[in-house]
Amino acid sequence: MLRAHLVEDVRRAEAAAMARLPDGALMQRAAAGLAAAVLDLLGSAYGSRVLLLVGPGDNGGDALWAGARLAGRGVAVEALLLADRVHEAGLAALVAAGGRATRDLDDLHDAPDLLVDGIVGIGGRPGLRAEAVAALEAYVDVPVVAVDVPSGVDVDTGRLDGPHVRAALTVTFGTHKVAHLVDPASLAVGALHLVDLDLDELGEPAVEALQPDDVRALLPRPGLDAQKYTRGVVGVRAGSDTYPGAALLAVSGANAGLVGMVRYVGPEHVADTVRTAHPEVVGAGRVQAWVVGPGGGDDAATMLAEASQDGVPVVVDADALAHVDEAGADWILTPHAGELAAMLGVERDAVEAAPLRHAREASGRWGCTVLLKGHHTLVAAPDGRVRVTTTGVPWLATAGAGDVLSGVVGALLAAGLEPYDAASVGSWLHGAAATQAAAGGPLTASRVAVHVPQVVRETLAGLG
Numbered sequence: 001m002l003r004a005h006l007v008e009d010v011r012r013a014e015a016a017a018m019a020r021l022p023d024g025a026l027m028q029r030a031a032a033g034l035a036a037a038v039l040d041l042l043g044s045a046y047g048s049r050v051l052l053l054v055g056p057g058d059n060g061g062d063a064l065w066a067g068a069r070l071a072g073r074g075v076a077v078e079a080l081l082l083a084d085r086v087h088e089a090g091l092a093a094l095v096a097a098g099g100r101a102t103r104d105l106d107d108l109h110d111a112p113d114l115l116v117d118g119i120v121g122i123g124g125r126p127g128l129r130a131e132a133v134a135a136l137e138a139y140v141d142v143p144v145v146a147v148d149v150p151s152g153v154d155v156d157t158g159r160l161d162g163p164h165v166r167a168a169l170t171v172t173f174g175t176h177k178v179a180h181l182v183d184p185a186s187l188a189v190g191a192l193h194l195v196d197l198d199l200d201e202l203g204e205p206a207v208e209a210l211q212p213d214d215v216r217a218l219l220p221r222p223g224l225d226a227q228k229y230t231r232g233v234v235g236v237r238a239g240s241d242t243y244p245g246a247a248l249l250a251v252s253g254a255n256a257g258l259v260g261m262v263r264y265v266g267p268e269h270v271a272d273t274v275r276t277a278h279p280e281v282v283g284a285g286r287v288q289a290w291v292v293g294p295g296g297g298d299d300a301a302t303m304l305a306e307a308s309q310d311g312v313p314v315v316v317d318a319d320a321l322a323h324v325d326e327a328g329a330d331w332i333l334t335p336h337a338g339e340l341a342a343m344l345g346v347e348r349d350a351v352e353a354a355p356l357r358h359a360r361e362a363s364g365r366w367g368c369t370v371l372l373k374g375h376h377t378l379v380a381a382p383d384g385r386v387r388v389t390t391t392g393v394p395w396l397a398t399a400g401a402g403d404v405l406s407g408v409v410g411a412l413l414a415a416g417l418e419p420y421d422a423a424s425v426g427s428w429l430h431g432a433a434a435t436q437a438a439a440g441g442p443l444t445a446s447r448v449a450v451h452v453p454q455v456v457r458e459t460l461a462g463l464g
């Protein structure tokens with residue numbers, strides 16, 4: 001599991017580690033890891049130029065100490081000091097290693113190959129000061145390696161408020177931070193590299209992200225004595241005269257092999273189309289979970305009312321979300337930002353600016369799991385836990401992808417996973433299937449469903 005902690009937890013764990021280690025040892029570990037990551041990115045030390053952007057705190061200290069190590073390896077290192085006082089020992093080490101420091105942007109030599117953002121770390125407030133903005137604007141085309149976090153983001157919430165660094169690579173220390181995983185800040189992180197500081201006592205993570213091993217452990221798999229009914233039956237109530245395709249897509253997600261049987265209930269001519277495309281799918285009967293809503297249009301309210309009568313877990317998506325009054329504790333709501341905004345009576349922009357807060361709020365309000373779709377989809381449980389999906393590709397932002405997702409999640413729910421696991425594992429598989437289907441190019445929602453079995457296969461085999 002990839003875990004992200006709040007700043008106060010990081011500070012507490014770092015203080016405990018510092019108490020048992022020699023002075024400065026943690027910063028040296030951080031700087032060594034940072035310098036190694038920068039060298040990797042540069043490819044070779046000799047002939048390479050690096051510019052450090054150095055703020056007032058220990059984040060700048062990390063950058064200066066790493067700069068000293070890089071200078072020692074033959075990299076031409078300059079530091080632009082963006083505060084009256086910077087980490088003294090780090091600055092002395094840089095200069096002793098042959099690096100050069102200045103406070104004047106005009107005093108810098110040729111354009112660097114890389115910028116190292118040591119402006120602020122976990123002690124920073126959102127936004128950047130004018131000097132930092134000017135330095136970044138002077139080198140807009142130069143890739144940035146962020147130290148710990150891209151400066152300017154709100155570390156504990158992932159919110160943005162004012163200018164911030166956009167990194168190609170973020171090298172973080174000890175544990176991940178919320179802003180690395182949660183939108184919109186996660187979009188500024190680039191590739192993410194964790195330097196282990198051997199921290200104990202970090203406590204419960206604020207958010208976490210499933211890794212292939214976690215998914216493997218959670219995936220339902222048939223026992224030797226499996227029958228179709230023991231593997232679970234998922235029912236889909238979706239599609240309408242206006243949107244027959246949504247039924248097909250939801251069923252294709254549900255019918256990706258994760259359960260023993262799929263039922264479809266909907267308008268007769270839609271049912272015909274579904275059965276033609278998926279001959280395995282049968283009609284009404286007992287199910288262990290329902291998927292309700294994709295393409296439901298005006299029928300969505302009835303679909304939800306009928307599904308709720310069975311007393312089994314329900315995945316509520318799309319048109320059905322507007323009709324959720326009271327939800328069962330084992331339900332999963334799967335809105336995108338616009339749908340969640342309508343449910344909470346706020347503007348869409350507000351949800352997009354603070355998805356973590358709104359997903360938590362909705363989960364608390366309806367007392368069930370909420371899956372909020374986005375660049376990094378969030379799954380919030382009513383007990384406060386949050387998982388972030390880091391699989392997927394931007395090509396996945398395409399019509400019908402959400403319908404497939406609801407089907408996959410419903411299948412996992414019917415197979416017996418807890419709602420929090422069903423939602424987060426389903427979202428992980430959906431993202432991984434999209435990455436595979438896209439193969440570096442465009443995709444359609446139907447192709448995502450086709451790739452789910454292969455992703456499951458590779459994950460079970462430990463190849464994910």
Ligand SMILES: NC(=O)C1=CN([C@@H]2O[C@H](COP(=O)(O)OP(=O)(O)OC[C@H]3O[C@@H](n4cnc5c(N)ncnc54)[C@H](OP(=O)(O)O)[C@@H]3O)[C@@H](O)[C@H]2O)[C@@H](O)CC1
Nearest residue numbers: 014026027030057058059120121122123124125127129148
């Ligand atoms: N602790 C450890 O063991 C280890 C920590 N490590 C490293 O330390 C980092 C944390 O260092 P830190 O605590 O010194 O805070 P940091 O983020 O550098 O800056 C805070 C200063 O910035 C200022 N400031 C605030 N906002 C600002 C803004 N928007 N724009 C400009 N300035 C702003 C604020 O000053 P103020 O304005 O409040 O007077 C304050 O003085 C951490 O991220 C990691 O890199 C590693 O070495 C591993 C071991």
Ligand SMILES: [K+]
Nearest residue numbers: 120147149151
């Ligand atoms: K930084």
